[in-house]
Amino acid sequence: MNADCGHPAPAASLADAVFAELAHALARLAETGEETVVDLRSLPFGPADLEALAEKLGTGEVTVTLAVAGRSEVRETGWAGIWWVRHFGDGEDVVAEEVQVTRIPEILVSHPDDVAFAARRMADAVVTTGPQEPTAADEEDMSRG
Amino acid sequence: MAEQKTLGERLAEHGVSRRAFVKYASWLGSLMALPPATSRAMAAELAKAKRQSVIWLSFQECTGCTESITRSKGPTLEDLIFDFISLDYHHTLQAASGEAIEAARHAAMAENKGKYVVVVDGSVPMKDGGIYSTTAGHSNYDTLMETVKDAFAVIAVGTCATYGGIPKANPNPTGAVSIGDLVKDKPVINIPGCPPIPEAMTGTVAYLLSFGKVPELDHLGRPKAFFGENIHDRCYRRPFYERGQFAHAFDDQGARDGWCLYELGCKGPVTYNACATMKWNGGVSFPIQSGHGCLGCSEPDFWDKGGFYVPLSASIGPTAKLVGGAALAGAVAGVAAAAVARHRKSSLNKG
Amino acid sequence: MDLLDFARGPAINVAMVVLVFGTLWRLLAILFLGKPADRTVPRLGTPGPVGAALREIFRRMVPHPTFAFAERFSFFNGWVFHIGLAIVVFGFRPHVLFIKNLTGLSWPTLPSGVVYVVGAITLVSLVAALVRRLTNPVQRFISGVGDYFAWFVTVFPVITGLVAVGHVGARYETLLAIHILSVALLFVWLPFGKLFHAFLVFVSRGTTGAFLARRGV
Numbered sequence: 001m002n003a004d005c006g007h008p009a010p011a012a013s014l015a016d017a018v019f020a021e022l023a024h025a026l027a028r029l030a031e032t033g034e035e036t037v038v039d040l041r042s043l044p045f046g047p048a049d050l051e052a053l054a055e056k057l058g059t060g061e062v063t064v065t066l067a068v069a070g071r072s073e074v075r076e077t078g079w080a081g082i083w084w085v086r087h088f089g090d091g092e093d094v095v096a097e098e099v100q101v102t103r104i105p106e107i108l109v110s111h112p113d114d115v116a117f118a119a120r121r122m123a124d125a126v127v128t129t130g131p132q133e134p135t136a137a138d139e140e141d142m143s144r145g
Numbered sequence: 146m147a148e149q150k151t152l153g154e155r156l157a158e159h160g161v162s163r164r165a166f167v168k169y170a171s172w173l174g175s176l177m178a179l180p181p182a183t184s185r186a187m188a189a190e191l192a193k194a195k196r197q198s199v200i201w202l203s204f205q206e207c208t209g210c211t212e213s214i215t216r217s218k219g220p221t222l223e224d225l226i227f228d229f230i231s232l233d234y235h236h237t238l239q240a241a242s243g244e245a246i247e248a249a250r251h252a253a254m255a256e257n258k259g260k261y262v263v264v265v266d267g268s269v270p271m272k273d274g275g276i277y278s279t280t281a282g283h284s285n286y287d288t289l290m291e292t293v294k295d296a297f298a299v300i301a302v303g304t305c306a307t308y309g310g311i312p313k314a315n316p317n318p319t320g321a322v323s324i325g326d327l328v329k330d331k332p333v334i335n336i337p338g339c340p341p342i343p344e345a346m347t348g349t350v351a352y353l354l355s356f357g358k359v360p361e362l363d364h365l366g367r368p369k370a371f372f373g374e375n376i377h378d379r380c381y382r383r384p385f386y387e388r389g390q391f392a393h394a395f396d397d398q399g400a401r402d403g404w405c406l407y408e409l410g411c412k413g414p415v416t417y418n419a420c421a422t423m424k425w426n427g428g429v430s431f432p433i434q435s436g437h438g439c440l441g442c443s444e445p446d447f448w449d450k451g452g453f454y455v456p457l458s459a460s461i462g463p464t465a466k467l468v469g470g471a472a473l474a475g476a477v478a479g480v481a482a483a484a485v486a487r488h489r490k491s492s493l494n495k496g
Numbered sequence: 497m498d499l500l501d502f503a504r505g506p507a508i509n510v511a512m513v514v515l516v517f518g519t520l521w522r523l524l525a526i527l528f529l530g531k532p533a534d535r536t537v538p539r540l541g542t543p544g545p546v547g548a549a550l551r552e553i554f555r556r557m558v559p560h561p562t563f564a565f566a567e568r569f570s571f572f573n574g575w576v577f578h579i580g581l582a583i584v585v586f587g588f589r590p591h592v593l594f595i596k597n598l599t600g601l602s603w604p605t606l607p608s609g610v611v612y613v614v615g616a617i618t619l620v621s622l623v624a625a626l627v628r629r630l631t632n633p634v635q636r637f638i639s640g641v642g643d644y645f646a647w648f649v650t651v652f653p654v655i656t657g658l659v660a661v662g663h664v665g666a667r668y669e670t671l672l673a674i675h676i677l678s679v680a681l682l683f684v685w686l687p688f689g690k691l692f693h694a695f696l697v698f699v700s701r702g703t704t705g706a707f708l709a710r711r712g713v
Contacts, residue, residue, distance in 0.1 A: 098181075483528030
């Protein structure tokens with residue numbers, strides 16, 4: 001459909017521009033701890049541009065699949081501190097795609113409130129039924145999890 | 146009904162962590178082109194927000210807008226909105242009926258005074274005392290005014306509620322008007338479309354919920370995040386327009402090759418909506434991709450713009466008849482003027 | 497009714513009525529005027545009136561050699577914007593669709609990008625024509641309000657058209673409405689001012705040619 005897909009030259013240059021921007025962002029993270037998020041959907045990227053950028057960034061040691069309101073995928077790139085995050089909707093549709101410059105993407109971290117809630121439930125579990133038994137809340141998972 | 150639990154606590158009880166908010170905010174922030182920092186704030190605010198009471202009023206409408214907003218396929222991202230809101234009144238979706246549901250509406254209004262959101266689909270008939278559409282013995286006008294009195298904001302969904310839509314089309318037999326014509330003392334957000342894109346509706350509600358304020362609107366009261374660009378500018382067929390390659394009929398070779406539909410009456414250049422980018426049914430397609438020109442359904446009076454299949458550059462109205470009459474009259478006037486001049490000249494010669 | 501509805505509806509309809517009525521009125525009034533019968537016998541070897549008319553029409557398309565150098569600007573520039581206008585009007589698909597919608601007539605058109613470029617060249621050429629008119633003492637002396645107004649109603653649709661396709665300064669629907677209104681102004685003025693040469697240019701040149709060629713005895 002997209003008439004521009006076939007031209008490798010502009011695709012490469014657009015990926016190069018984003019790559020350069022990410023390099024600056026990574027330097028900022030290293031020096032000041034400032035984090036950056038690049039929303040790949042907000043860029044005039046075609047599939048060829050995405051491929052070119054993915055190739056330049058490479059693959060690191062960590063790949064995580066999350067089951068949060070559909071599937072999500074978090075992958076560390078070949079550059080420590082640069083993460084590629086893809087959110088899927090229903091099935092295989094990518095609904096959001098971003099590159100995060102951070103020590104760890106927010107979505108991987110257990111939220112303090114979730115931790116507190118889990119701690120309460122776990123304490124209850126220890127007292128009442130023992131550690132193995134799942135709670136009613138877990139059963140009610142509504143296939144999100 | 147109002148609850149004291151935050152959305153984060155509610156979802157946690159269902160075994161869903163706050164990561165869902167992070168993902169939801171990433172998705173919505175990307176759709177609305179919010180700065181990444183705003184998206185992060187949105188995730189935090191949503192988790193802390195209370196469930197939003199929503200009262201949905203249906204007036205002169207076809208229920209297509211409700212069909213659109215419920216058109217999600219499974220328990221995924223887009224449906225999270227139904228965990229974020231408490232739909233306290235909705236003719237089509239409510240289980241209760243009669244006095245009970247009217248009582249529920251009044252209870253929701255009293256409990257969430259000044260905080261609830263009123264969503265309206267359908268236009269309001271004003272002719273003959275508004276008798277053309279009533280619920281529970283009250284005219285739509287009375288129901289609307291009573292309900293919005295203590296609302297925080299009003300969201301008009303669908304072209305009927307936003308601009309009068311099809312009920313208002315010529316000759317407008319019921320004297321239909323839009324919600325914005327009637328509600329002047331509350332913020333009214335217009336989400337037009339016939340029907341609107343579901344994400345535009347849910348996204349606006351989520352924005353209200355997260356930030357407690359109305360998103361930036363255009364001159365027709367539409368959120369710029371969804372209605373900021375016209376279809377033509379973002380259309381994948383645009384290169385064909387620039388190359389001058391137009392389908393001349395719905396079944397010609399151009400149409401098969403996906404050429405521009407301008408000649409077949411596409412209103413994409415003057416229609417502001419997110420169809421070309423967000424698309425429909427979870428990004429499957431949109432009208433132009435399916436081979437039909439844009440009808441301009443998210444614009445006021447789209448029904449009365451001279452015809453869906455008349456090219457945008459063509460005149461509307463009885464131009465051909467008028468021109469024919471003018472040609473006849475001009476010819477008569479010209480010949481008569483020549484005859485008068487000849488007559489005068491010959492009488493001068495004789496004289 | 498918004499501005500675009502007004503432009504596409506009442507405004508352009510009224511303008512078309514005025515254009516067609518005015519054109520036929522003036523054209524037929526002139527064509528049926530007739531001329532006094534010439535009772536002389538043409539000399540031998542005198543060209544017929546049709547041939548003479550055609551010859552004059554083509555002869556006047558280039559300046560007389562005596563004035564070729566002095567008139568080089570008017571000659572070239574005049575051709576540029578006249579051909580440019582013709583390409584823009586009859587080579588741009590949306591314009592042809594206006595005609596097709598009224599008459600059913602249609603023909604192949606140019607890529608829109610080509611038309612944009614031609615439109616820009618036409619605009620530059622029209623501006624040059626105005627500059628020339630203002631700076632050349634003779635032209636300036638013989639120019640009246642009618643000449644400047646004719647220039648304005650010609651250049652206005654070109655400018656508004658280019659602004660509309662370029663989305664400059666306002667929303668597209670507003671720019672398109674202004675463009676159509678500017679065309680309506682051109683249509684209304686065309687039969688009554690010097691722009692009527694669009695219809696008369698070959699009539700007058702042909703008539704002159706036929707008249708001057710005839711040698712009676």
